Amino acid sequence: MKARFTLKLAAFMAMAVSLLSLLAMGLQYRLVETRLTEATTAALNADLAGYAALYQQRRIIALRQAINDRASTGAELLLLQDRNHTRLAGSETAWPPAITPQGSDFSTNAVQRFHHQGSDWLGVARILPGGFPLLVARSLTPVEATLASLRKGMAALGGVLLAAGAVVGSLAAKSVMTRIARINNLADQVANGDLTARIPGPSSPDEFGLLETHVHAMLDRIENLNRATHRLSDTIAHELRTPLNRMVQKLAQIEGQPELTAQLKAEMRNAIRVFDSLLDISRAEADQGGGGLLPVDLSAVVAEVWDLYEPLAEDKGLICTLNCAPDLQILGDRNLIAQMLSNLIDNAIKYCAQGDSLSLTLQTSGPQHCLILADSGPGLPADLRDAAFERFTRAPRDQERGIKGHGLGLALVRAIAARHGAKLSLPEVDAGLTVEILWPKL
Numbered sequence: 001m002k003a004r005f006t007l008k009l010a011a012f013m014a015m016a017v018s019l020l021s022l023l024a025m026g027l028q029y030r031l032v033e034t035r036l037t038e039a040t041t042a043a044l045n046a047d048l049a050g051y052a053a054l055y056q057q058r059r060i061i062a063l064r065q066a067i068n069d070r071a072s073t074g075a076e077l078l079l080l081q082d083r084n085h086t087r088l089a090g091s092e093t094a095w096p097p098a099i100t101p102q103g104s105d106f107s108t109n110a111v112q113r114f115h116h117q118g119s120d121w122l123g124v125a126r127i128l129p130g131g132f133p134l135l136v137a138r139s140l141t142p143v144e145a146t147l148a149s150l151r152k153g154m155a156a157l158g159g160v161l162l163a164a165g166a167v168v169g170s171l172a173a174k175s176v177m178t179r180i181a182r183i184n185n186l187a188d189q190v191a192n193g194d195l196t197a198r199i200p201g202p203s204s205p206d207e208f209g210l211l212e213t214h215v216h217a218m219l220d221r222i223e224n225l226n227r228a229t230h231r232l233s234d235t236i237a238h239e240l241r242t243p244l245n246r247m248v249q250k251l252a253q254i255e256g257q258p259e260l261t262a263q264l265k266a267e268m269r270n271a272i273r274v275f276d277s278l279l280d281i282s283r284a285e286a287d288q289g290g291g292g293l294l295p296v297d298l299s300a301v302v303a304e305v306w307d308l309y310e311p312l313a314e315d316k317g318l319i320c321t322l323n324c325a326p327d328l329q330i331l332g333d334r335n336l337i338a339q340m341l342s343n344l345i346d347n348a349i350k351y352c353a354q355g356d357s358l359s360l361t362l363q364t365s366g367p368q369h370c371l372i373l374a375d376s377g378p379g380l381p382a383d384l385r386d387a388a389f390e391r392f393t394r395a396p397r398d399q400e401r402g403i404k405g406h407g408l409g410l411a412l413v414r415a416i417a418a419r420h421g422a423k424l425s426l427p428e429v430d431a432g433l434t435v436e437i438l439w440p441k442l
Contacts, residue, residue: 013169018162025154032150036143040122041111044138047076048124051136052105060132064089077121077137085133092135101125101133113140120144179208183215192421195223293331293420295442298369299324301334302362305341309349317354318375323361328369329442332420340416344373344435347410352377356432369439376432 047070054062064080071078071091079090087093098114104127113122114137123137182199189197198216203209306322313320348358352375361372413435417424423438 011166011169013172014162014165017165017168018158021161022154022158025157029147029150029154033143033147036146037122037140040138040140040143044111044122044124044136047136047138051134055128060088060128060130063134077116077123077135077139079133079135081133083131088132090135095133095135099123099125099135099137101127101135103127104129183208183212186215190219195219195226293333296330296332296334296337297327298330298332298337298371298439299326299328299362301337302341302360302371305338305345306360309342309345313345313349313352313358316349316352318349318352319355319357321357321359323359323363325363328362328364328439330369330420330439331442332439336416336419340413343410343413348373348375348377348433351375351433364441365438367441369441371437371439372434374429374432374434379429379431379433380426 051063051066054066060080067078067080067089070076071089077091077096079092079095080088081095082088085095096114096116098116099112099121102110102112102125111122111124113120115121116137120140121137122140123135126134128134186197186199198219199212203212302324303322306324310320310322345358345360352358357374357376359372359374361370361374363370414424417437421440425436425438427434427436
């Protein structure tokens with residue numbers, strides 16, 4: 001995509017420069033053509049003025065002699081005829097059919113362009129008093145030769161300008177795309193969870209440098225806010241988890257009210273599990289983009305977790321299906337991946353009813369491994385799909401049915417997926433819930 005854009009930008013700049021240059025050369029060509037035509041017309045007018053002076057002095061005799069003298073040079077097309085259209089003088093034996101006499105004097109009005117004997121001419125045709133046809137014309141071949149040479153030069157110059165424009169455009173586009181690539185690389189690192197990433201080297205004193213400065217300032221602010229949020233959540237979880245554990249221990253010393261003691265212990269353990277989940281989510285989010293990942297056989301982890309939960313699903317009456325391609329390797333944390341799969345499968349079993357289906361599929365899809373967990377249970381309400389992976393998100397219907405949970409399972413799944421650079425999504429299905437995770441190949 002980047003290369004195509006660079007090529008388009010370079011081509012656009014080359015075409016823009018070439019079109020402007022060709023427009024300027026076209027105007028210059030038209031100006032030269034006009035000037036040459038005007039020069040030919042001026043020479044023709046000078047010839048007519050000379051012939052008119054001779055005609056005024058000695059009439060046809062002087063005009064006939066002058067035309068014969070000029071016709072011998074071959075520079076002009078000349079013809080003087082009598083009343084019967086018989087040649088009296090000139091370079092032609094017959095009147096050219098492409099031009100018609102107009103007027104009866106030596107004025108320069110009605111100059112005509114015509115084609116004769118393979119060439120273009122600019123001429124004046126008259127019927128002089130007494131019925132004597134007169135033709136005086138100058139060849140446009142020198143003009144056309146000059147214009148042809150000019151066209152060749154313009155074509156060569158246009159090619160040079162096009163090549164130069166392509167080179168300049170390519171260099172300019174490459175420079176721009178290099179600067180954009182620096183920002184895109186930073187965006188990719190941040191998208192993978194590395195908020196500490198920055199563009200290396202000093203910022204240049206231009207618009208791109210100002211943009212880099214603003215992006216760095218924005219990332220600094222986000223990193224500070226994210227660090228403060230994690231620090232606060234960790235502190236709350238740690239500070240509350242310890243006294244709750246102490247309360248559980250002290251409740252063991254209370255006698256005489258075993259039922260109440262058991263209820264209090266259950267509530268406190270439930271609260272401790274919430275804090276443990278929050279701590280797990282916080283740790284997974286804090287490690288996004290970090291190191292510590294090792295080669296893991298994703299197929300083996302999937303098979304092990306499935307073997308652990310399949311008996312529970314079958315006991316509940318679910319129809320279970322596993323389709324796992326072997327030896328699919330990724331970079332990851334084996335324990336976190338197992339925890340993620342456990343949450344997903346446990347949730348599916350919890351919300352499905354007897355007779356529902358549960359399937360787990362792992363296969364290669366292009367440059368990624370695709371993990372799909374699908375069930376035919378009640379699925380998610382439409383208004384909760386966008387917030388499904390947020391913390392403490394639970395459907396009111398599940399609370400009404402008395403299904404226990406805290407709405408932290410999918411939040412932990414998202415955090416672990418982000419930790420591994422995996423893309424998590426909920427494809428649209430007709431029934432049930434489908435979770436798709438795309439893992440980068442090792």
